[in-house]
Amino acid sequence: ETGVTQTPRHLVMGMTNKKSLKCEQHLGHNAMYWYKQSAKKPLELMFVYNFKEQTENNSVPSRFSPECPNSSHLFLHLHTLQPEDSALYLCASSQEGGGPSTDTQYFGPGTRLTVL
Amino acid sequence: AQTVTQSQPEMSVQEAETVTLSCTYDTSESDYYLFWYKQPPSRQMILVIRQEAYKQQNATENRFSVNFQKAAKSFSLKISDSQLGDAAMYFCAYRSDGGATNKLIFGTGTLLAVQP
Numbered sequence: 446e447t448g449v450t451q452t453p454r455h456l457v458m459g460m461t462n463k464k465s466l467k468c469e470q471h472l473g474h475n476a477m478y479w480y481k482q483s484a485k486k487p488l489e490l491m492f493v494y495n496f497k498e499q500t501e502n503n504s505v506p507s508r509f510s511p512e513c514p515n516s517s518h519l520f521l522h523l524h525t526l527q528p529e530d531s532a533l534y535l536c537a538s539s540q541e542g543g544g545p546s547t548d549t550q551y552f553g554p555g556t557r558l559t560v561l
Numbered sequence: 562a563q564t565v566t567q568s569q570p571e572m573s574v575q576e577a578e579t580v581t582l583s584c585t586y587d588t589s590e591s592d593y594y595l596f597w598y599k600q601p602p603s604r605q606m607i608l609v610i611r612q613e614a615y616k617q618q619n620a621t622e623n624r625f626s627v628n629f630q631k632a633a634k635s636f637s638l639k640i641s642d643s644q645l646g647d648a649a650m651y652f653c654a655y656r657s658d659g660g661a662t663n664k665l666i667f668g669t670g671t672l673l674a675v676q677p
Contacts (some may be wrong), residue, residue, distance in 0.1 A: 476663055487565075488652070488667040501664065535606060541663060548594060548656065550665055552606035 448472045449553035451536050457559045458526065466521040466556045468536030476541045477519040478550065479511060482533040494519060495541060526560045533557050563588045565655050567668035574643045575676050581628075582638045582671045584653030592658035595629065595636045596665070601649040609651070612636065614658070640673075648675045 449470045458464050470477060479491040493501035494513040508530075510522040519536055537550040564587045574580035586595070597609040612620045612629050619627050624641045640647055653668040 478663070485669070487669050488665075490664055493663055495663065533604065537606075539663065548658075548663070549596070549608060549611055550663075551608065552598075554603070554605045557604075 451553035455557045463524040468519040470538035474538040474540045476539045478537040480535040565668040569671045571672045573674045584636045594656045596654040597638045598652045599649045
């Protein structure tokens with residue numbers, strides 16, 4: 446599956462580090478998403494971008510900072526994270542507003558983040 | 562607010578047999594979409610099947626089919642002729658049709674084991 450790619454696949458960082466997660470979608474979609482997946486919990490939506498504009502911030506702490514420079518790329522900038530932020534971070538994209546398979550989200554493979 | 566419940570944390574099935582995974586949801590909306598996603602150990606979340614609430618006909622995709630009961634707010638997934646590659650975590654998800662949000666609401670997942 447190469448429609449949505451994420452880098453890096455694994456990341457270990459200290460609480461004082463600054464790092465970024467990258468997502469790229471090759472599907473021509475106009476919406477992108479960041480999700481957090483922790484063990485034994487449902488996926489948590491973090492951010493939604495429609496046409497490069499942030500339309501949803503699900504009460505995410507400011508130590509997570511998203512950036513969407515164009516409709517194909519999405520970043521999640523991380524700084525001064527806490528150990529409880531360790532999780533799998535998933536990116537997804539969808540085509541909103543009509544057309545085949547509209548509104549269906551397609552996911553990337555995720556970045557496994559460990560905060561020491 | 563909408564919620565999605567998967568009451569079976571784990572299920573097991575013999576290869577070539579049939580298994581049904583349960584999902585119930587709560588909503589006051591009449592138009593929405595329902596999805597089943599599969600997440601194998603490699604972590605890539607893959608769309609299995611999608612159902613529009615306005616369609617009475619149950620969706621099918623090869624060996625995968627759903628039993629959509631709108632009045633009961635139930636959306637179960639049936640896997641026929643189970644294969645070893647079907648072993649994965651399965652997530653049920655809900656999304657409103659239209660409106661101001663693209664948000665997907667996930668259940669906690671069912672871990673399916675396939676016994677040879």
